[in-house]
Amino acid sequence: MVRYRGPRLKIINRLGDLPGLTRKVVIKQETPEQKKSKASPYKIRLNEKQKLRYNYGITESQLLRYVKEARRRKGLTGFLLMQLLEMRLDNIIFRLGLAPTIPAARQFVSHGHVMINKKRVNIPSFQCQPNDIISFSKNPKTITLIKANLNQKENSNPNDNVSNSHLEFDSQLLTGKIVNLIQRKDLRFKINDMLVIEYYSRLV
Structure with missing residues (x-):
């Protein structure tokens, strides 16, 4: 999968603020229909994974390699993944x-x-x-x-x-x-990294 080069506002409208991708901030206004809808557990994990990809500007295959490397190391896999990306x-x-x-x-x-x-x-x-x-x-x-x-x-x-x-x-x-x-207290990008690990749990 190639690196995303399309409109950045489109991505942050869907996923929320991504400081690594763009400095622009979008204030989302939910419609009554959107407020009623509830995302499935799979979609929640998928969105967290996509946030990570777009924020750090990496491809799907690159992210999968980072997940495998994080799982290979000793420690909390989610944080180790973030550490690899941050460094x-x-x-x-x-x-x-x-x-x-x-x-x-x-x-x-x-x-x-x-x-x-x-x-x-x-x-x-x-x-x-x-x-x-x-x-x-x-x-x-x-x-x-x-x-x-x-x-x-x-x-x-x-x-x-x-x-x-x-x-x-x-x-x-x-x-x-x-x-x-980098330590967790210095992470700028706020994300539930364990949801990303759960998303890939069947692939690695």
């Missing part, structure tokens, strides 16, 4: 405020602007690890783009500023550091 390089760039959305961060990484431990990395799914140092191309256009996105982040709605205790960023040197693997 992707494109998401780290997004969380640092260096790109307005995860799709924008993915493009930023793919174009070769990012270095990990002084080595260029152009793979958005790269798994960042504690003590990794993130730096950037010295191209003037890259620096200008980073500073513009940082300024936009500083001027954003205060509700958008969430804890990033697993990350550090030096705004003078324009370098970031992975302090630790």
